[in-house]
Amino acid sequence: MLYRFITIEGNIGAGKTTLATRLSEHLKARLILEGFADNPFLPKFYAQPEQYAFPLELFFMAERYKQLKEMLATRDLFAQYTVSDYLFIKSLLFAKMNLQADEFALYQKLFDIINPQLAQPDILIFLNAPVDRLQQNIKKRNRAYEQQIPDAYLHKVHEMYMQFIRQHPVRTLVVDTTKTDFLHSDEDFNSLLAALEKEHPVGLTYL
Numbered sequence: 001m002l003y004r005f006i007t008i009e010g011n012i013g014a015g016k017t018t019l020a021t022r023l024s025e026h027l028k029a030r031l032i033l034e035g036f037a038d039n040p041f042l043p044k045f046y047a048q049p050e051q052y053a054f055p056l057e058l059f060f061m062a063e064r065y066k067q068l069k070e071m072l073a074t075r076d077l078f079a080q081y082t083v084s085d086y087l088f089i090k091s092l093l094f095a096k097m098n099l100q101a102d103e104f105a106l107y108q109k110l111f112d113i114i115n116p117q118l119a120q121p122d123i124l125i126f127l128n129a130p131v132d133r134l135q136q137n138i139k140k141r142n143r144a145y146e147q148q149i150p151d152a153y154l155h156k157v158h159e160m161y162m163q164f165i166r167q168h169p170v171r172t173l174v175v176d177t178t179k180t181d182f183l184h185s186d187e188d189f190n191s192l193l194a195a196l197e198k199e200h201p202v203g204l205t206y207l
Contacts, residue, residue, distance in 0.1 A: 010127030013137035029081035
């Protein structure tokens with residue numbers, strides 16, 4: 001395997017945690033999962049986004065930084081690989097989408113101080129899913145505060161991610177989730193493993 005630090009990203013309900021978990025088990029890798037359930041502002045944000053966006057995003061950034069800093073600074077002698085289900089820069093992307101201009105300006109100053117301290121992934125796996133599939137997955141996992149997420153918000157999140165990965169030099173494998181099932185299909189999962197054994201250029205590679 002060429003890539004030691006693998007990150008999986010995608011929209012809400014795209015299957016990031018499912019794939020990260022299976023991949024880490026296969027590689028016997030350290031697994032870094034986002035602790036979204038620990039954010040006390042998340043249910044409040046979905047109910048009143050303008051009021052709770054700033055504390056929501058600050059909490060996420062602080063928790064992601066703490067988790068990544070601790071995990072990546074501690075060497076695990078029994079794990080050659082690390083698999084994460086989020087990019088740290090998603091903090092900035094979501095903040096830009098959710099915050100007022102003055103709030104975002106302050107947020108970005110804090111982000112710019114701490115972001116250089118973190119290791120960046122060797123490769124990004126981006127799970128591309130249509131909104132109707134995302135809504136199906138959101139309903140299936142049945143988190144109460146997510147059930148009223150509008151399609152428009154999911155479209156905004158998708159465009160935000162696509163703009164980022166097109167404009168930044170990130171080695172990215174883009175996966176069409178309508179044609180893959182990494183949880184139930186060994187064939188699909190093995191195809192992804194084979195792709196991770198190849199050297200890919202910086203930019204987008206569609207699987």
